[in-house]
Each structure stands twice: as structure tokens, then as C-alpha cells.
Amino acid sequence: MNQAHFPITAHGVEADEPRKSGAEAEERVMRLINDAIQQHRVQPGDRLVERELSAGAQANRQAVRNALARMAQAGLVNLTPNRGATVVQYSPETTRQIMHARIVNEGAALVALAGRLDDGGRDRLEGILRQEAAAYDEGRIIEGRHHSRAFHAAFTELAGNVMMSRFVSELIACQPLLGMRNSGRQSSFSGVIAHTRTLAALLRGDGHEAESVNTQLLLALEREFLRESTADPA
Amino acid sequence: MNQAHFPITAHGVEADEPRKSGAEAEERVMRLINDAIQQHRVQPGDRLVERELSAGAQANRQAVRNALARMAQAGLVNLTPNRGATVVQYSPETTRQIMHARIVNEGAALVALAGRLDDGGRDRLEGILRQEAAAYDEGRIIEGRHHSRAFHAAFTELAGNVMMSRFVSELIACQPLLGMRNSGRQSSFSGVIAHTRTLAALLRGDGHEAESVNTQLLLALEREFLRESTADPA
DNA sequence: CGCAAGAACATTGTTGACAATCTTTCGGCG
DNA sequence: CGCCGAAAGATTGTCAACAATGTTCTTGCG
Incomplete structure (x- = not known):
């Protein structure tokens, strides 16, 4: 595989920081x-x-x-x-498994969260959603993706189950590795609309609607990832 | 807390093994x-x-x-x-969260597994179940618990989702730490009957029945844990 | 010219010593 | 007698040198 002629060097880093450890x-x-x-x-x-x-x-x-x-x-x-x-390099099968695990656990989180989302939580989700929409509008795809992941991580965390939250965070963390064969063209797939609907359902207290919308979004994402990995231009 | 005057020393260990590393x-x-x-x-x-x-x-x-x-x-x-x-010392709240996470993920695994359980998988589950029942019958509670955990880990693994399987394994691994305040008396709580019903439902292809039985078992286990941790004899 | 054996190099794994931090003990003082 | 503070001890954290392993390049042979 690629030999790593490392582009890993901090770009705008100041000279000789104290090289802290720990x-x-x-x-x-x-x-x-x-x-x-x-x-x-x-x-x-x-x-x-x-x-x-x-x-x-x-x-x-x-x-x-x-x-x-x-x-x-x-x-x-x-x-x-x-x-x-x-x-790591995820196979299509592993991609499906990751997305299914997310569907199950995020769904449970949404059901648990519906109806008992307080003002702080609502503000937090709305804030992330606003940032996400702004980023996509201005063409900053990578930042948009970041906020999108933050949205999923946030509502899972707000549901209050630490174990499931940690698990979902891990699953979300490997998302950037899933859709990666399309070196050149950036897929402009966005979850803003689905996220808006999810949040609305949450505020309405309709957990099952929120879960359903989220499931559909994740399935669409999965299709996107699998399409990308099969259509390899190399 | 306890100061660890360590009972941690391998009991029947042979003298001077090469002290391998790695x-x-x-x-x-x-x-x-x-x-x-x-x-x-x-x-x-x-x-x-x-x-x-x-x-x-x-x-x-x-x-x-x-x-x-x-x-x-x-x-x-x-x-x-x-x-x-x-x-670690789990609070009652964390206990509930762990059990809820297990309910969600083991349930999804059972639904996915129902109907497509092959002969090898059936044999494996039956074997574990037999060992579990035998251990409880002969009063070897700790070994029975071990097989019980193995049963849950096994059907989750057989469902085929590596991510969810790893997660459930982690959750199961902390089970011995949940019901632990009852220093003296060993609760004789056993899941053999529920496991038998779960396996039967699986073989019948009725995933929702399997999930339901498993959920009830886990909720009963949770009650057991919480009862133990509140009724502290010290 | 192709290929295999071996040396030179690069990278990871292990070990022990030292430094930093926390805990306990002991002595002095009020 | 109790309490504060300093020293002694115990434990964890860091580091750099060394060993083991893997990789690449060269060289010699067929």
C-alpha cells in the first residue's frame, strides 16, 4: 500500500513547544x-x-x-x-455492520431522548445544526461533515446512556474511513434536511419518527459509501 | 477503599516460567x-x-x-x-445503563440471527446451554455464571456483526462487577430457563419472541443487581 | 538478465534506570 | 492530646539505550 511520505506535519505550528508528555x-x-x-x-x-x-x-x-x-x-x-x-481499510461488509450498529444504537437513543429533551439540549442540537447548514452552504464540505458527526454524537450523548454514547462515538469516528475511494470528486451528500426533521420530531416527543428519519438517513449514507467503494476510478 | 493485600497470585503455577513479554x-x-x-x-x-x-x-x-x-x-x-x-465501582444508574445497552444490542442480534441459525451455531448454543445447566445443577455457581455469559456472547457473535459483538462482549465482561455487594450469600439466580426459551424461539425463527424473552431476563438480572447493591449487610 | 543470499538499513519491542507524584510516618508545636 | 509540616517510603510516569524483527538494497551466481 501507500508508503506514507508523510503529509502528517502540523501546518501552522509554532516553533519548539515544550514537547509535553502524558x-x-x-x-x-x-x-x-x-x-x-x-x-x-x-x-x-x-x-x-x-x-x-x-x-x-x-x-x-x-x-x-x-x-x-x-x-x-x-x-x-x-x-x-x-x-x-x-x-484500517473497511470492507463493504464491515461498512454495513458499522451502519447497522449505528442504526440500532442511535435509534434507541432517539427513542429514549424523545420528550425529555431539555432547553439546554435543544439549544445544543440547534447550534450544531445551524453550523452544519452554514458550512455546507458555503461549500466547506469537510467542516460540514464534522458538524454532521457532532450532531449524531450529541443526541446520543444527550440520551444519557454513557455506554451507548461511547460506542456510537467510536462508530462515528470511523466514518471518515468509510467513504474514501472517491479521491477526486467530493460527494456533496448532506444530512441537514434529515437532521432538521429528526430534531423536530424529538421536540414533538415523537421518538419513533425521529428514529425512522435517522434510520433512513443512515441507510442512504451506507448506500453512498458502498457506491463510492465499488466505483473505483483507478 | 480496600488496600489490596493481594490475593492475586496464580495458585497452581509452575516455578520460573520464562516471563514472556508482549x-x-x-x-x-x-x-x-x-x-x-x-x-x-x-x-x-x-x-x-x-x-x-x-x-x-x-x-x-x-x-x-x-x-x-x-x-x-x-x-x-x-x-x-x-x-x-x-x-471500577458501578453506580446503580450505570448498572441500568449497561443493562439497557445489552437489551438493545442483544435484542438486535437475536432478531438478526433468527431464522438463519445454521447447524454449527445451534450445536454451539446447545452445548453452552448444557454446560450451564449442569454447572448450576451441581452447585458450581461461578462456573454457571461463566457459561451464562458465554451464551449471550455466543448468540451475539453468531449474529455476525463484529462491532456489536465486541461491544456486547465488553458489556458482558463487566457483569461480575455489577452484583457484588452480597459478599456472603450467593444469589442462585439462573438464566437456564430463559436461555432455553430463547434458543427455541431462535430455531423456530421467531426473532421477536427471542428478543422479548432475553429482554425480560436482562430486566430480571438488573433488578437482582440493584436489589443486591441497596441491601448492604455491612 | 533474473534470481537468490546476505548485508545494510529502518522500524518496532523491551528493558532498566531515573524523575515526578502521591501516601504514610514521624516529630515538633500549640 | 491534636494538628500541622517535613521527611521517608512507595508507586506511577518518562525516557533513552538496547535488542529483535522486518524491509530494502546490493552483490554474486546461474
Whole structure:
């Protein structure tokens, strides 16, 4: 696979930061990799070399190692002994499984949340939705996607089940790796309309409608991902 | 909390094994802790000292560290900076959340599995169920519980969704920590009857009946856990 | 020219020592 | 007698050197 001539170097980073270690450095490494994935600067299959990450995130190698272990457990990275870490490459079947897991758990969250969404929660969801719509309107697709994921993560978290929230967050985190074969053209798929309908149903207290809308959205997303991965231009 | 005068030492272990490192040692450490939890040799809140685990599992300290990190991410262990690891202590609310997450995901697995359970899967579930029933009949409660968890893990795995299977496995893994306040008396709660009905419904292709039975079982288990944790004899 | 064996290189895995932090103990003071 | 504070001890966190493994390049042979 791709050899990782690393585009992973912080772009506008200030010179010689104190190279802090510990949990902070771990977070930095994970952010570095996640950002690189979301901005399509690394592709599934690319190797993630410890030394490069260490330099790129101003972190100790041990911190890099810990971060990679965590991301491997979260399913974002493939870690094979003595051969290091690579970005995972999801098969169509795994794509379907991820989306089904999301349908089930996000659906349960929406049903649980309907009717007991307080003002704070409503404001939060409306805020994210507004940012998402604005980003898509102005053509900032990647940022729009980010807000879209935040919307799903937010209503799941608001439902109050910590376990399911963590799980869904993990599933959402691997979304940038699902639709990735279309190197050139950016699919302009947007969930703004569905999100608006979901939020309206939530406020109305109609959990099943919210779940249904969300399920349809996720199924459409799944079709999009699978279409992208079969129509490989290379 | 309890100070961990460690009962964590392998009982019938042979002298001076080569103290292997790496993934193998990590597995050993996790087994050591899991066994200690399941056999009630450590309680929620107990500290897990790296040096003791290192000695008990014939493992390097780094391996212990990695194992603890993984178990922390899985939610079995609480890891606070500079103060080490403790066995997690679930609140009643978290107990409810865990059981609800299991209800949702195991239910989805049962619905997906119904009707397309092949002979191999049926044999596997029947085998586990037989072992479970035998263990309870002969009064080996802890082993019975083990097989019971294996049953839930097995039908979830057979459903074929790797993500949901991993998640449910994690949830099941923290079950020994839920019903734990009743130091002395062992609750003889058994899921054998419910499991039998679940399996029958599966073979019949009636996924919703299987889901319903399983949900009722998990709710009963939840009540059992909550009853145990409120009725504290100390 | 193709291919295989081996050396040179690159990368990951492991180990032990040291530093930072927390906990306990002991002594002094009010 | 109780309490505050400092030292001693225990435990975790960090680091860099070393070992083991994998990869690539070169070289010699068929």
C-alpha cells in the first residue's frame, strides 16, 4: 500500500513547544491522525510510523505508542506485531455492520431522548445544526461533515446512556474511513434536511419518527459509501 | 477503599516460567485480573498495583501497564494519573445503563440471527446451554455464571456483526462487577430457563419472541443487581 | 538478465534506570 | 492530646539505550 511520505506535519505550528508528555501528548497524537484522516491526507492502508508521529505531534514515542494502541482498540488502526500500525481499510461488509450498529444504537437513543429533551439540549442540537447548514452552504464540505458527526454524537450523548454514547462515538469516528475511494470528486451528500426533521420530531416527543428519519438517513449514507467503494476510478 | 493485600497470585503455577513479554503477557495480566474479579478475590474500589500484577502474571511492568490501559478503555478499571488503577465501582444508574445497552444490542442480534441459525451455531448454543445447566445443577455457581455469559456472547457473535459483538462482549465482561455487594450469600439466580426459551424461539425463527424473552431476563438480572447493591449487610 | 543470499538499513519491542507524584510516618508545636 | 509540616517510603510516569524483527538494497551466481 501507500508508503506514507508523510503529509502528517502540523501546518501552522509554532516553533519548539515544550514537547509535553502524558495524556496530553496522547491526545495530540490522536488528533493528528484523526485530522489527517478527515482531510484525506492519509488513506486506508497507509502505514503510521511511530517516529514520524512522534515528530509531528511533539510527543514522546511512548505516547505515540499508547495513542496507537488506543486507536487500535477503537478500530481505527490496524496494529500488527513488529510491523507497526496501518490505517484500517473497511470492507463493504464491515461498512454495513458499522451502519447497522449505528442504526440500532442511535435509534434507541432517539427513542429514549424523545420528550425529555431539555432547553439546554435543544439549544445544543440547534447550534450544531445551524453550523452544519452554514458550512455546507458555503461549500466547506469537510467542516460540514464534522458538524454532521457532532450532531449524531450529541443526541446520543444527550440520551444519557454513557455506554451507548461511547460506542456510537467510536462508530462515528470511523466514518471518515468509510467513504474514501472517491479521491477526486467530493460527494456533496448532506444530512441537514434529515437532521432538521429528526430534531423536530424529538421536540414533538415523537421518538419513533425521529428514529425512522435517522434510520433512513443512515441507510442512504451506507448506500453512498458502498457506491463510492465499488466505483473505483483507478 | 480496600488496600489490596493481594490475593492475586496464580495458585497452581509452575516455578520460573520464562516471563514472556508482549501480547502474550498482556493477555495473562488481563486474565489474572478478570479471574480475580469473577472469583470475588478483589472488590470494586480495590487498587491494582503494577508491581503485584507484574509478579503475579510473570509479566513485564510495561505489559501490565498496557493491559491496564486496555481494561480501562473497556471500562473495567479506573485509571487516574499518578494514582494507578482501581477496580471500577458501578453506580446503580450505570448498572441500568449497561443493562439497557445489552437489551438493545442483544435484542438486535437475536432478531438478526433468527431464522438463519445454521447447524454449527445451534450445536454451539446447545452445548453452552448444557454446560450451564449442569454447572448450576451441581452447585458450581461461578462456573454457571461463566457459561451464562458465554451464551449471550455466543448468540451475539453468531449474529455476525463484529462491532456489536465486541461491544456486547465488553458489556458482558463487566457483569461480575455489577452484583457484588452480597459478599456472603450467593444469589442462585439462573438464566437456564430463559436461555432455553430463547434458543427455541431462535430455531423456530421467531426473532421477536427471542428478543422479548432475553429482554425480560436482562430486566430480571438488573433488578437482582440493584436489589443486591441497596441491601448492604455491612 | 533474473534470481537468490546476505548485508545494510529502518522500524518496532523491551528493558532498566531515573524523575515526578502521591501516601504514610514521624516529630515538633500549640 | 491534636494538628500541622517535613521527611521517608512507595508507586506511577518518562525516557533513552538496547535488542529483535522486518524491509530494502546490493552483490554474486546461474
